[in-house]
Amino acid sequence: MGNLLEHMGIERDRINFSWISSAEATKFVEVVKEISNKVRALGPNKKLVKDYN
Amino acid sequence: MDTCIQKIREIAFQLLDKKEVERVIGFSNGTIPMATSPITIASKQDTEKLVFNSTCGLNLANYIRQQKGKIAVIAKGCDTRNIVTHIIENQVKRDQIYIIGVPCKGMINKSKIKALFEDEIIKFDEDGEILNVESSSKKEKLNKKDYLRHNCSLCQHRNPVIYDVLAGERVEEQIIDVPYPDVEKIAAMDADTRWGHFQDLTKNCIRCYACRNACPLCYCPTCFVDESGPQWVGKGQDKTDVNTFHFLRAFHCAGRCTDCGACVEACPMEINVRDFTRKLNKDSLDMFGWEAGLDLTKRPPLDAYSPDDPNHFIK
Known part of the structure; x- marks a missing residue:
């Protein structure tokens, strides 16, 4: 799908x-931080975005 | 391929005469030249209506589900692969289907031929590898191999993989060194150009769903685009909704698509929706060594777990 x-x-x-298991709170935080950083570096997404106006 | 029609009619006649099958699904002449449409016949007198030529681009495996009694179906190489997929997915039982296999040398790209003429084509017939096409203003003799559909020109499974009887001599399989040149071409572009390519590809889509209806894989009782609770995707012409439809439909076909080309054949806007599905076919081959519909005993890659499955994408 990613491909x-x-x-x-x-x-x-x-x-x-x-x-991530429900018992792996630390892993959850790590993954979210990593993803946030990667996405922040890319900037706002402009593709596959629906304009409702 | 024109000689095999006599054989097809003969087989169909015998099957109906001996009541071995209740119906035969095949192709009949359409209402205009260079067009054929699917037909179901139940009486042996009607076998004369059957035709088979290079314009039979639809996939008859699409019509074998939910049939009562035993039915016979005329199937090209790709169609038989879809029948295998149907059997694996429990849509039909093997003993319910009598497969009249047709070794196939490819179907023609009708829009490429239409583009040669300024006016309407009024006559079409074929003599072996030569296509005779005629409009009111001119006649053309064309070499069939120059006008094959893109999927047929790259086909590596021309002979039926499963059949009860063959209606013609087996044909030589093509050896293709680069099976996915189109996918590689898109992959070589940068992200924004790729995005532009797919925006451009789908810009004329009218959401008629002909691609979905022609596809033998798209048999969900309610397609995700028709659901209203929840509504997964908007129903209008919004380009994000159009792209979502094509993207998700393609993904539902991952590891199942045989590249039969029925979707493109059915599209009234001549959109090459195979640009979506072919990427997934290439991935299935690269990651799982899998081509759909070749083996009745193997489960499709997205349906079975193996410790060898690629898992580099997951953290």
Whole structure:
């Protein structure tokens, strides 16, 4: 799925997959931080965004 | 391929005469030249209506589900792969289907031929590898191999993979060194150009769903685009909704698509929706060594877990 989105031109770093157990709070925080940093670096997404106005 | 029609009619006649099958699904002539449409026949007198030529681009595996009694179906190489997929996915039972396999040398790209003429085509017939096409103003003799559909020109499974009887001699399989040149071409672009390419590709889509309806894989009782509670995707022409439809439909076909080209054949706007599905076919091959519909005993890659599955994407 990530590959097809990337093929369509969506930046790879916007698509993230992870498996986190409910007991792994630390891993959850780490993954969220990492993803936030990657997405922040990319800036706002302009692709596949619906304009409701 | 024109000689095999006699054989097809003969087989169909015998099957209906001996009541071995209740119906035969095949192609009949359409209402205009260079067009054929699917037909179901139940009486042996009607077998004369059956035709088979290079314009039979639809996939008859799409019509074998939810049939009562035993039915016969005429199937090209790709169609038989979709029948295999149907059997694996429990849509039909093997013993319910009598497969009349047709070794296939490819179907023609009708829009490429239409583009040669300024006016309407009034006559079309084929003589072996030569296509005779005629409009009111001119006649053309064309080499079939120059006018093959893109998927047929890259086809590596021309012979039926499963059949009860063959209606013609097996044909030589093509050896293709680079099976996915189109996918590689898109992959070589940068992200924004790729995005532009797909925006451009779908810009004429009218959301008629002909691609979905022609696809033998799209048999969900309610398609996600038709759901209203929840409504997964908007129903209008908004470009994000159009892209979401094409993206998700393609993904539902991941590891199942045989690249039969029925979606493109059915599209009234001549959109090459295969640009979506082919990427997934290439991924299935690269990541799982999988081509859909070749083996009745193997589960599709997205349906089975193996410790060898690639998992680099997950953290």
